Amino acid sequence: MIECSVCHSTLELETVGGKTVSRAYDRHRHQVSSKTRFLNVALVVGDCILVGLQPILVYTTKVDGGFKFSPVSVNFLTEAVKVFLAIVMLLLQARHKKVGEKSLLSFSTIAQAARNNVLLAVPAFLYAINNYLKFIMQLYFNPATVKMLSNLKVFVIALLLKIIMKRRFSIIQWEALALLLIGISVNQLRSLPEGTSALGLPVATGAYLYTLIFVTVPSLASVFNEYALKSQYDTSIYHQNLFLYGYGAIFNFLGIVITAMFKGPSSFDILQGHSKATMLLICNNAAQGILSSFFFKYADTILKKYSSTVATIFTGLASAALFGHTLTMNFILGISIVFISMHQFFSPLSKVKDEPKNISLESVDSPKNKR
Amino acid sequence: MIECSVCHSTLELETVGGKTVSRAYDRHRHQVSSKTRFLNVALVVGDCILVGLQPILVYTTKVDGGFKFSPVSVNFLTEAVKVFLAIVMLLLQARHKKVGEKSLLSFSTIAQAARNNVLLAVPAFLYAINNYLKFIMQLYFNPATVKMLSNLKVFVIALLLKIIMKRRFSIIQWEALALLLIGISVNQLRSLPEGTSALGLPVATGAYLYTLIFVTVPSLASVFNEYALKSQYDTSIYHQNLFLYGYGAIFNFLGIVITAMFKGPSSFDILQGHSKATMLLICNNAAQGILSSFFFKYADTILKKYSSTVATIFTGLASAALFGHTLTMNFILGISIVFISMHQFFSPLSKVKDEPKNISLESVDSPKNKR
Numbered sequence: 001m002i003e004c005s006v007c008h009s010t011l012e013l014e015t016v017g018g019k020t021v022s023r024a025y026d027r028h029r030h031q032v033s034s035k036t037r038f039l040n041v042a043l044v045v046g047d048c049i050l051v052g053l054q055p056i057l058v059y060t061t062k063v064d065g066g067f068k069f070s071p072v073s074v075n076f077l078t079e080a081v082k083v084f085l086a087i088v089m090l091l092l093q094a095r096h097k098k099v100g101e102k103s104l105l106s107f108s109t110i111a112q113a114a115r116n117n118v119l120l121a122v123p124a125f126l127y128a129i130n131n132y133l134k135f136i137m138q139l140y141f142n143p144a145t146v147k148m149l150s151n152l153k154v155f156v157i158a159l160l161l162k163i164i165m166k167r168r169f170s171i172i173q174w175e176a177l178a179l180l181l182i183g184i185s186v187n188q189l190r191s192l193p194e195g196t197s198a199l200g201l202p203v204a205t206g207a208y209l210y211t212l213i214f215v216t217v218p219s220l221a222s223v224f225n226e227y228a229l230k231s232q233y234d235t236s237i238y239h240q241n242l243f244l245y246g247y248g249a250i251f252n253f254l255g256i257v258i259t260a261m262f263k264g265p266s267s268f269d270i271l272q273g274h275s276k277a278t279m280l281l282i283c284n285n286a287a288q289g290i291l292s293s294f295f296f297k298y299a300d301t302i303l304k305k306y307s308s309t310v311a312t313i314f315t316g317l318a319s320a321a322l323f324g325h326t327l328t329m330n331f332i333l334g335i336s337i338v339f340i341s342m343h344q345f346f347s348p349l350s351k352v353k354d355e356p357k358n359i360s361l362e363s364v365d366s367p368k369n370k371r
Numbered sequence: 372m373i374e375c376s377v378c379h380s381t382l383e384l385e386t387v388g389g390k391t392v393s394r395a396y397d398r399h400r401h402q403v404s405s406k407t408r409f410l411n412v413a414l415v416v417g418d419c420i421l422v423g424l425q426p427i428l429v430y431t432t433k434v435d436g437g438f439k440f441s442p443v444s445v446n447f448l449t450e451a452v453k454v455f456l457a458i459v460m461l462l463l464q465a466r467h468k469k470v471g472e473k474s475l476l477s478f479s480t481i482a483q484a485a486r487n488n489v490l491l492a493v494p495a496f497l498y499a500i501n502n503y504l505k506f507i508m509q510l511y512f513n514p515a516t517v518k519m520l521s522n523l524k525v526f527v528i529a530l531l532l533k534i535i536m537k538r539r540f541s542i543i544q545w546e547a548l549a550l551l552l553i554g555i556s557v558n559q560l561r562s563l564p565e566g567t568s569a570l571g572l573p574v575a576t577g578a579y580l581y582t583l584i585f586v587t588v589p590s591l592a593s594v595f596n597e598y599a600l601k602s603q604y605d606t607s608i609y610h611q612n613l614f615l616y617g618y619g620a621i622f623n624f625l626g627i628v629i630t631a632m633f634k635g636p637s638s639f640d641i642l643q644g645h646s647k648a649t650m651l652l653i654c655n656n657a658a659q660g661i662l663s664s665f666f667f668k669y670a671d672t673i674l675k676k677y678s679s680t681v682a683t684i685f686t687g688l689a690s691a692a693l694f695g696h697t698l699t700m701n702f703i704l705g706i707s708i709v710f711i712s713m714h715q716f717f718s719p720l721s722k723v724k725d726e727p728k729n730i731s732l733e734s735v736d737s738p739k740n741k742r
Contacts, residue, residue: 172543172718172720175711175714178707178711182708185700185704186704189560189700330560333553333557333560336549336553337550337553337708343546344546349541349543350543350720
């Protein structure tokens, strides 16, 4: 038990210390500076551009309504590009080494970092499964239905953050997440195909399990990724990226091997059916992946989610401005809800009540705080 | 300037004392008991029943899509029924007089109350105008459009409460009101007729002024009514009802006289075109009016607004259950937004920050608090 020097109220140390993911991350978390805010804005803007390009690129890669190339090959190539980008970024970063710092390229540093970050194999495995699922869903389900189902991820992510990252959300924040879900749905209502049922989801009974997997796997991957990156906060993100995408490449290569076992050796021809368009899509995917790592390490999965939604909104506004579409009432009401939700989620008013106490008590390296 | 005995922070008395409508009302306001909560629930339930019956009764009174009777006559009859009900309630209440209390029926008490409550003539006048406008709007505008326009009242009421009643709303509360507006609109989107413009309102340029009046007059009437009732908080509500509806009857009688001057003496035949159905509608209107007074005096205009919305939701649910309608996605999303809005508006989390300080400082009859 310790006493606050200002309000003289006693607090159990267990509850304060029990909620930490890593000490280095906690230190970072309480140094909210203008630098962090700038980083967040930069992440959101970058994400908006990449996510905004995605539907255009996917559209250009479709031939006769389907894909000519194997989805597994796209995933493997994406991981390969990510590993390549991660190596380039690591090399660039290593040149900016300050005097007295250990080189990022020394074998001992890399070996130590690799040992500490084996946990990254878990999200890499989940992502490999999810990438495959994503293509399957787009081929066999209606795109509008896929979109509607994807909205449910917001809630699953929040639930997983609560369980895995010990994050606490206030009631207002839970409501903000519900509003995000509702806002996106209102926006999508008009695009739903005719003849869908009252609840808008024409899913067969068997498809419910499929939906559950489709929603849970990527959410679990993101939250586990956030956990793995933050729990080894002292490891350079450039090392972490290298390991994450290295594991990713291995798992996707295994995917190709398994496909080859079932469909014959032609699956090894990973460049089959690819064009310039698919290469652009792959580079965009890779860049989004790299950006996600920064989101998960320095911000969080929820900000990533809001960022994607804002990207969709800007795409809508841009297409309205460029092609002279009129904005539907659904779009206007939907984005109003999303922006209110966003303000409520990040507003200091809605933060969990005892958060400020934590900050004032967890002074860095105070001997009292050690567990 | 006074100092808080707990946190030792100084507060300007002007800002605390400046926000009062009447001292008696302030005393009541800070005695939030389970009794008040029970009263609020009873008000909402009663309102739900009466408002829920309204569209059914209006439907039954229509003959060939219009009304056979003069709208002014309905309003006058409604005011007459209200005066009658107010007198009955006053007589019933007077029988429960405690020993030592002045009788509610003594001439001096009534005369004094009448002098203090002349302000009630203002809302009575505004209501008389509004009742007439309401019928006009229903006859010449599309009902769906009228509904959509009515939603804007929420904001106008909040703005007027801020100006007239010095109410303060937190950002979360303003957002909750915006969500209420959006939620109702999402629910109504499907019922909009085909061919309405992107913003859903097929209004001619000249109709904007009409709309402004249609939205402002009833809002002003409600807020002014709340002000008038609360500023004379010590006067019995049974007296206040009597005066309010007395003025109402006078203004509506003047309306009949004016109509008679333009359309000839047949307008004096106030029972012309009436049926059992219209009589039921009139009684419902009168009961709603009496209930409103209790809302405005003991709760507020915003609670009245939420109450009407909840009534609409229950009507929708009831008609779905009774007539086997499927609930549309719009309805489900709309009511989700409304319920989140309601929770956020009344949640203690979203209250304006210095409200608790006010309560602790404004101890009843403290000489320091006198202005």
